[in-house]
Amino acid sequence: MRRYWAGLAVATTMIVTSCGLGGAEQGPDQGRAVPSASLTGEVKGKVSLQTWALKPKFTDYVQGVIDAFEKKYPGVEVEWLDQPGEGYSEKVLSQAAGGTLPDVTNLPPDFALPLVKQGLLLDVGQADADLAAEYVPGGVDAYRFSGHTGVYGYPWYLNTDVNYWNSELLKKYGLDPAKPPTGLDELIAQARTVKEKSGGKVYLMSRRPELGDLTQEGVKILSDDGQSFVFNTPEAVAVLDRYREAFKAGLLPRDVLTDTYSGNAKLFNEGTVAWTTGGGNYITSLATDNPTLAPKVVSSPVWDVPPLYVQGLSVSRKTANLPAALALARWVTNAENQAAFAHLVNIFPSTKASAADPFFSKSDGTNSGDAKVTAFTSLAKAKVLQPYEVTEAMSKYVRQQFAAAISGETESKEALDKSVAKCNELLKS
Numbered sequence: 001m002r003r004y005w006a007g008l009a010v011a012t013t014m015i016v017t018s019c020g021l022g023g024a025e026q027g028p029d030q031g032r033a034v035p036s037a038s039l040t041g042e043v044k045g046k047v048s049l050q051t052w053a054l055k056p057k058f059t060d061y062v063q064g065v066i067d068a069f070e071k072k073y074p075g076v077e078v079e080w081l082d083q084p085g086e087g088y089s090e091k092v093l094s095q096a097a098g099g100t101l102p103d104v105t106n107l108p109p110d111f112a113l114p115l116v117k118q119g120l121l122l123d124v125g126q127a128d129a130d131l132a133a134e135y136v137p138g139g140v141d142a143y144r145f146s147g148h149t150g151v152y153g154y155p156w157y158l159n160t161d162v163n164y165w166n167s168e169l170l171k172k173y174g175l176d177p178a179k180p181p182t183g184l185d186e187l188i189a190q191a192r193t194v195k196e197k198s199g200g201k202v203y204l205m206s207r208r209p210e211l212g213d214l215t216q217e218g219v220k221i222l223s224d225d226g227q228s229f230v231f232n233t234p235e236a237v238a239v240l241d242r243y244r245e246a247f248k249a250g251l252l253p254r255d256v257l258t259d260t261y262s263g264n265a266k267l268f269n270e271g272t273v274a275w276t277t278g279g280g281n282y283i284t285s286l287a288t289d290n291p292t293l294a295p296k297v298v299s300s301p302v303w304d305v306p307p308l309y310v311q312g313l314s315v316s317r318k319t320a321n322l323p324a325a326l327a328l329a330r331w332v333t334n335a336e337n338q339a340a341f342a343h344l345v346n347i348f349p350s351t352k353a354s355a356a357d358p359f360f361s362k363s364d365g366t367n368s369g370d371a372k373v374t375a376f377t378s379l380a381k382a383k384v385l386q387p388y389e390v391t392e393a394m395s396k397y398v399r400q401q402f403a404a405a406i407s408g409e410t411e412s413k414e415a416l417d418k419s420v421a422k423c424n425e426l427l428k429s
Helices: 059-072 088-098 109-117 137-141 167-172 184-198 211-216 234-248 264-270 282-289 322-332 335-342 352-356 367-378 392-407 412-428
Strands: 003-005 013-015 045-052 076-083 104-106 154-159 161-166 275-279 297-301 309-315
Touching: 045 322, 059 076, 059 322, 059 335, 076 322, 088 109, 104 322, 109 309, 137 154, 137 309, 154 322, 154 335, 161 167, 161 282, 161 367, 167 184, 184 234, 211 234, 234 392, 234 412, 264 275, 282 297, 282 367, 297 367, 309 322, 335 352, 392 412
Parallel strands: 045 076, 045 104
Antiparallel strands: 003 013, 104 309, 154 309, 161 275, 161 297
């Protein structure tokens, strides 16, 4: 599942929809370097910063960051714009079309992609030689797009998922909470144990696979040039076949493939499922929603490649004040300012220097503290699992085909072939 933060006013993750972002054409200047002379100069003058739904909850924080920037560079004046959470993508597209895109704009990668296609964002990787050295690789790579050379945003704040296990249920049905599954095959084997010993009353597995699950199993989703989907491989067939065998054996709820399925997290909270995934702060919220369950929950890293959820700051390629825009984007996303932000809300910083901060790297000994450290440590190798070219229409069709394969209605290869063909059709439309 691909998720993002709709600003931090709500401080939650939400399902990404296509938002009409996929159809922008590549601009005539795309891929050309900005003249090097424009990358130098004194940091002064007016520069605009646009954030997404941070007022009023985080007004004091953001204004403090701006004030400190203006103090460091006395000749600078920052204009802070903050847009409401709803309709933000449409607002950005409207600004881009009207030539009013701010100098520095909060853009998650999927919102940045159509602007990259139009040649409207600066390749900050070229403009800032220290970018790759100072920010975590996954955060930087999130702003690289298939078919486009460069990096089109400074990673700002991040999150990822970890595995959560109901230790009471694992013990009850003969499993060791200290040795949870570390891969799909182990998950299926332990799910079989839970089913046999619970008489089918409790499940370990309770969600169907998405495209991101294929990525975690080493399946390539999109071609390097971004022009075609390529996930109908023997490796992908093997993943769906394993899920089909597990479903046939009754290791997943019978309604898991339907649109009316109540959901993995809900069943975990109700105590009928022993495994779910969630962000590093999940136990903290669970303590409010289900205080009886929260103390029984233990965490472990997501196996293979952890998912990465990213927010970042992009710089307009048409900015009239490039030195100030670059300096401001780097300032807002530096280790000190990101750490201060993370103390206010449950997110993680994207700078490599943050790894030495004990607030993120050392647990307080609670299961919640352990989960936070697990999540933060996972960010070092976390990646975006589903390409941003995937629209909701594509995801819906893929889910239908995967469900058909897992239920046994069709062969896995046929489901994958149909999915790739449909996604390629939609990609070109």
